[in-house]
Amino acid sequence: xxxxxxxxxxxxxxxxxxxxxxxxxxxxxxLVDSDPxxxxxxxxxxxxxxxxxxKKEKATEExxxxxxxxxxxxxxxxxxxxxxxxxxxIIEDEEIKTDVFRTLDAIVKPDAILASNTSSxxxxxxxxxxxxxDQVIGMHFMNPVPVMKLVEIIRGLETSAATHDTVTALAQxxxxxxxxxEDYPGFVSNRVLMPMINEAIFCVMEGVAExxxxxxxxxxxxxxxxxxxxxxxxxxxxxCLAILDVLHDGLGDPKYRACPLLKRMVxxxxxxxxxxxxxxxxxxxx
Ligand code: NAD
Numbered sequence: 200x201x202x203x204x205x206x207x208x209x210x211x212x213x214x215x216x217x218x219x220x221x222x223x224x225x226x227x228x229x230l231v232d233s234d235p236x237x238x239x240x241x242x243x244x245x246x247x248x249x250x251x252x253x254k255k256e257k258a259t260e261e262x263x264x265x266x267x268x269x270x271x272x273x274x275x276x277x278x279x280x281x282x283x284x285x286x287x288x289i290i291e292d293e294e295i296k297t298d299v300f301r302t303l304d305a306i307v308k309p310d311a312i313l314a315s316n317t318s319s320x321x322x323x324x325x326x327x328x329x330x331x332x333d334q335v336i337g338m339h340f341m342n343p344v345p346v347m348k349l350v351e352i353i354r355g356l357e358t359s360a361a362t363h364d365t366v367t368a369l370a371q372x373x374x375x376x377x378x379x380x381e382d383y384p385g386f387v388s389n390r391v392l393m394p395m396i397n398e399a400i401f402c403v404m405e406g407v408a409e410x411x412x413x414x415x416x417x418x419x420x421x422x423x424x425x426x427x428x429x430x431x432x433x434x435x436x437x438x439c440l441a442i443l444d445v446l447h448d449g450l451g452d453p454k455y456r457a458c459p460l461l462k463r464m465v466x467x468x469x470x471x472x473x474x475x476x477x478x479x480x481x482x483x484x485x
Contacts, residue, residue, distance in 0.1 A: 206279035210241025214288035216344025304329035322355035384449030432471030
């Protein structure tokens with residue numbers, strides 16, 4: 200199947216990046232967010248990120264205006280009815296995502312593919328809310344989407360080979376490198392990453408070292424480009440907690456239990472970069 204027009208649901212951190220990349224590669228994009236303010240911010244961010252690419256000579260002014268012309272925005276899910284593919288990138292909440300999949304299934308054409316950018320929620324479960332489980336798949340982009348090469352492609356229990364092959368080829372056509380994984384909690388990316396971040400937070404809680412020192416050990420000692428606590432702040436501590444809870448519930452192993460300090464910070468609203476404070480301080484909210 201040829202994918203031409205796509206819809207991206209959610210214009211937040213991930214959704215605006217996904218919309219950016221599709222539009223940059225010639226696809227018509229319907230960008231939907233239920234919150235008009237978030238939708239406005241998402242569109243502004245796309246413009247700003249294009250300016251960044253122009254400065255680095257990775258795009259031109261013409262690329263920017265052509266891509267922006269390919270994006271239409273809406274607060275109404277019904278506006279996605281004509282697309283070939285939907286990528287859902289809303290809040291990481293199983294109930295809300297399931298609801299959106301059920302609604303999308305009734306709106307889009309019968310051969311359209313429904314993809315989720317979820318970090319950890321079961322693709323098989325989202326698929327079960329639709330009448331087309333063979334056409335539901337995970338398309339897990341990394342943050343920041345215009346920069347990061349990986350797309351983790353998650354095959355639900357009933358995802359068809361045709362859906363998998365279409366989405367894999369599509370990711371390649373966006374200049375990304377797809378890696379296929381099966382649908383188990385946290386897939387590969389977060390199953391490996393989150394226990395490391397959680398352990399770094401335990402080190403802070405137990406006073407093993409200061410956050411700065413922990414990040415320095417992992418950067419200089421292990422060759423990581425970014426320390427785990429800086430990365431946790433970047434992802435959002437609420438998102439990290441939600442993913443750890445999915446790993447803990449889904450795999451039933453106490454090794455995935457979220458560090459109590461992480462829970463306390465989330466309860467206090469110290470969510471990382473987006474609130475200006477997490478393990479490190481950031482000038483103003485983003
Ligand atoms: P975000 O909070 O920045 O954006 C979510 C957006 O969805 C918000 O603008 C919100 O208004 C909108 N929204 C919520 N409910 C909606 C609905 N019912 N209909 C339409 N819009 C709705 O979140 P994010 O960080 O972009 O994460 C989105 C998804 O991507 C999550 O599933 C997350 O797990 C996943 N993800 C996040 C990252 C990351 O680093 N932030 C990385 C990979 C995957």
